[in-house]
Amino acid sequence: MAKFYVNIVHRPEMVPEYIQKEAEQGRVEDLTRASVLQESLDIFRTQQQIAHDNGLRTTIQMTYASLFNEEAVAIAKEHHLLYGDEIGLTFLGIQCKEFREKFHSRELAIWLFSMEDKRRIVDELFSKFEQVFGFLPTSTGSYYMDAELVNYIKERYPMVKAAVATCWEEGPKAYWNANNSWYTLLDGGPWNPWIPSKRNIHCIASDEDDDIGIVAIPHLSRDLMAVFDGPGSYYGTHPQNILRGMVYEGDQLPYFKNIVDQYRAMHKYNRGYAYNMMYVGPGWMSKGGRWEADYALLLKSYQDGMAYYGELKRRGELEDLTMSEFADVYRQGRPYTRPECTLWKDILYGSRRQMFWYADPWMRFCLDMNQGGALVDLRPYAARLVRPCGVGTKANQDASYPFLVQSLYRAGFFTHYAGEGAVKSCKIGYHGEQVDLCTCRTQASFSEEGDARVVTLDPVTIAFETVTIRVQSVFRLREGSGEIEITRRILESSDPAAEFSINEYLTGCYGTTEYPEDLTGVRLSLIDGGQTDTIDYAYRSRELERAAVDRVQAVLPQVDTLVEMRPDGPAAGYLREGFSFSPMFTLGIQKTIQSKGELRTWLKVAKAS
Amino acid sequence: MAQGRKGKLNYRCPRCLMREIDMDMLYDEDRDEYYCLRCSFTGDENEVKRLNQQFREKYRDRLTRITDF
Numbered sequence: 001m002a003k004f005y006v007n008i009v010h011r012p013e014m015v016p017e018y019i020q021k022e023a024e025q026g027r028v029e030d031l032t033r034a035s036v037l038q039e040s041l042d043i044f045r046t047q048q049q050i051a052h053d054n055g056l057r058t059t060i061q062m063t064y065a066s067l068f069n070e071e072a073v074a075i076a077k078e079h080h081l082l083y084g085d086e087i088g089l090t091f092l093g094i095q096c097k098e099f100r101e102k103f104h105s106r107e108l109a110i111w112l113f114s115m116e117d118k119r120r121i122v123d124e125l126f127s128k129f130e131q132v133f134g135f136l137p138t139s140t141g142s143y144y145m146d147a148e149l150v151n152y153i154k155e156r157y158p159m160v161k162a163a164v165a166t167c168w169e170e171g172p173k174a175y176w177n178a179n180n181s182w183y184t185l186l187d188g189g190p191w192n193p194w195i196p197s198k199r200n201i202h203c204i205a206s207d208e209d210d211d212i213g214i215v216a217i218p219h220l221s222r223d224l225m226a227v228f229d230g231p232g233s234y235y236g237t238h239p240q241n242i243l244r245g246m247v248y249e250g251d252q253l254p255y256f257k258n259i260v261d262q263y264r265a266m267h268k269y270n271r272g273y274a275y276n277m278m279y280v281g282p283g284w285m286s287k288g289g290r291w292e293a294d295y296a297l298l299l300k301s302y303q304d305g306m307a308y309y310g311e312l313k314r315r316g317e318l319e320d321l322t323m324s325e326f327a328d329v330y331r332q333g334r335p336y337t338r339p340e341c342t343l344w345k346d347i348l349y350g351s352r353r354q355m356f357w358y359a360d361p362w363m364r365f366c367l368d369m370n371q372g373g374a375l376v377d378l379r380p381y382a383a384r385l386v387r388p389c390g391v392g393t394k395a396n397q398d399a400s401y402p403f404l405v406q407s408l409y410r411a412g413f414f415t416h417y418a419g420e421g422a423v424k425s426c427k428i429g430y431h432g433e434q435v436d437l438c439t440c441r442t443q444a445s446f447s448e449e450g451d452a453r454v455v456t457l458d459p460v461t462i463a464f465e466t467v468t469i470r471v472q473s474v475f476r477l478r479e480g481s482g483e484i485e486i487t488r489r490i491l492e493s494s495d496p497a498a499e500f501s502i503n504e505y506l507t508g509c510y511g512t513t514e515y516p517e518d519l520t521g522v523r524l525s526l527i528d529g530g531q532t533d534t535i536d537y538a539y540r541s542r543e544l545e546r547a548a549v550d551r552v553q554a555v556l557p558q559v560d561t562l563v564e565m566r567p568d569g570p571a572a573g574y575l576r577e578g579f580s581f582s583p584m585f586t587l588g589i590q591k592t593i594q595s596k597g598e599l600r601t602w603l604k605v606a607k608a609s
Numbered sequence: 610m611a612q613g614r615k616g617k618l619n620y621r622c623p624r625c626l627m628r629e630i631d632m633d634m635l636y637d638e639d640r641d642e643y644y645c646l647r648c649s650f651t652g653d654e655n656e657v658k659r660l661n662q663q664f665r666e667k668y669r670d671r672l673t674r675i676t677d678f
Contacts, residue, residue, distance in 0.1 A: 247671050248665075261676055271636055289618050
């Protein structure tokens with residue numbers, strides 16, 4: 001039977017970012033201003049009441065500031081006793097008078113402190129929490145929790161079992177959206193809960209040794225299509241985010257329920273399990289209104305959202321758990337190799353577009369059915385990159401997990417005038433004509449065959465000048481294999497004797513943003529038995545080809561990653577080095593086939609070292 | 610008075626919003642208009658609302674309840 005678990009999280013953030021910002025209009029900053037503290041507490045109380053009125057339990061994540069507020073502490077204790085709410089500890093909302101006095105910093109993001117400061121802050125917050133409540137919390141969180149931070153927390157406070165650990169695809173897009181002033185550069189993680197690797201929080205743990213010891217929860221459940229190409233803070237299970245995105249008319253925002261229902265439907269792809277998370281900070285329900293919405297609409301949208309969860313619970317279609325309870329449930333009988341998959345459909349723009357998202361301990365990737373199933377995002381989790389962030393690290397603010405393919409940051413199929421963009425697709429040729437499947441919009445369906453998840457695309461018709469063919473793509477993901485099997489099959493041809501070239505290719509690079517990184521040092525190889533031809537990347541537009549290959553590969557030392565393609569039988573392989581105006585590499589496998597013929601290849605990513 | 614202030618609601622600049630940049634505007638009481646510090650947009654409340662409505666139109670399903678998944 002399908003299970004839909006929901007975590008509702010509230011935090012008494014005594015000095016919420018947005019309220020404080022508004023209060024600052026024409027005034028000097030004052031973290032102790034009574035009106036701000038009282039308003040924030042009122043909002044927290046209101047949010048709690050709305051949840052409880054709908055029969056829902058919450059996780060109260062105490063902020064550092066709230067641990068000094070008797071009223072906030074009293075509410076938390078009372079609601080824990082009366083409703084069974086969990087009392088956890090968040091690293092959001094650390095800024096307050098006491099924090100400034102103790103740490104002498106205006107930094108608000110826990111992941112951006114130096115490691116030394118992170119340790120001091122963790123110890124101070126946990127010890128203050130224990131002093132106030134008489135026990136230690138088992139759940140924690142922030143917008144982002146880097147692996148080094150969580151490893152330290154687990155070492156000192158092993159009872160912690162759950163954490164809000166990332167905001168999905170809150171990276172450069174969130175930064176642009178906030179007028180380049182919001183430093184949550186956190187792209188590349190899973191969209192649903194996961195057990196993180198000890199080495200990098202974005203990566204899904206491969207086994208017990210790699211298990212960081214918590215269940216990570218994304219901050220909100222995001223729209224997996226809209227947020228890939230738009231600001232995260234417009235489209236998710238956060239009613240005021242939806243108001244910010246203006247996805248409403250009057251006081252109606254059915255989009256909220258549409259997101260919830262699409263997440264509920266994810267049980268079809270994930271062995272009966274589905275999940276949602278709602279976490280609205282008090283700053284989003286300011287009495288002064290926010291994002292063109294007055295307080296009445298901010299409040300109503302929250303009430304309506306919570307009422308829908310309440311209705312689902314009453315119908316027996318939702319289980320409201322606290323974060324720590326969810327962590328226990330999540331781990332029950334779940335093998336580390338089990339992937340998270342979703343065939344997401346557009347619920348916003350009125351297109352029929354679908355995107356397939358997949359994440360396992362080896363990789364995260366996305367297929368875009370609008371581009372014939374082209375792979376438009378690829379993150380090599382298998383590399384398990386140790387990439388600390390914060391002051392004193394090389395990455396500093398950039399906490400994203402690197403991609404090998406990101407078609408929006410690095411062009412994809414369509415480029416202006418010259419060069420190639422990052423994408424994995426297939427080109428089919430006939431007598432001097434060539435068609436890329438990126439131009440063949442289609443739909444997909446999902447199925448399971450034993451331990452394999454299968455994405456089958458509807459066949460597409462390609463009309464060459466003198467011959468027409470029907471081509472189908474199938475992606476097969478065998479659990480635990482760390483590979484994507486891709487089959488391109490010509491189902492029909494108007495001329496059965498005609499021969500077509502079929503060219504499976506990956507154009508890639510690496511990075512975390514839209515700006516190019518240096519590819520010097522990347523090694524491209526064609527491998528056939530004992531024979532290997534290589535190109536050491538130097539922006540010289542070189543190309544190599546062999547009539548028969550076992551595999552083609554690229555090793556990117558900068559991200560300690562090997563990416564490889566191999567065919568299932570005799571096939572040619574080629575490599576293409578880019579140039580400075582097109583800083584990409586291309587790996588390709590091709591062969592000639594007739595109607596009913598196919599090309600089957602496997603794509604693999606691995607740790608290079 | 611030259612000093613711009615926050616208006617009755619924090620209207621974002623509708624032109625910047627078209628580029629998905631959230632940029633709060635300031636309000637000039639003397640001219641009864643909002644203005645953007647980033648892109649030179651100026652307009653009264655009605656103009657801001659008109660452009661905001663235009664922004665919404667890209668969401669063709671904004672009022673559709675979708676239940677078939």
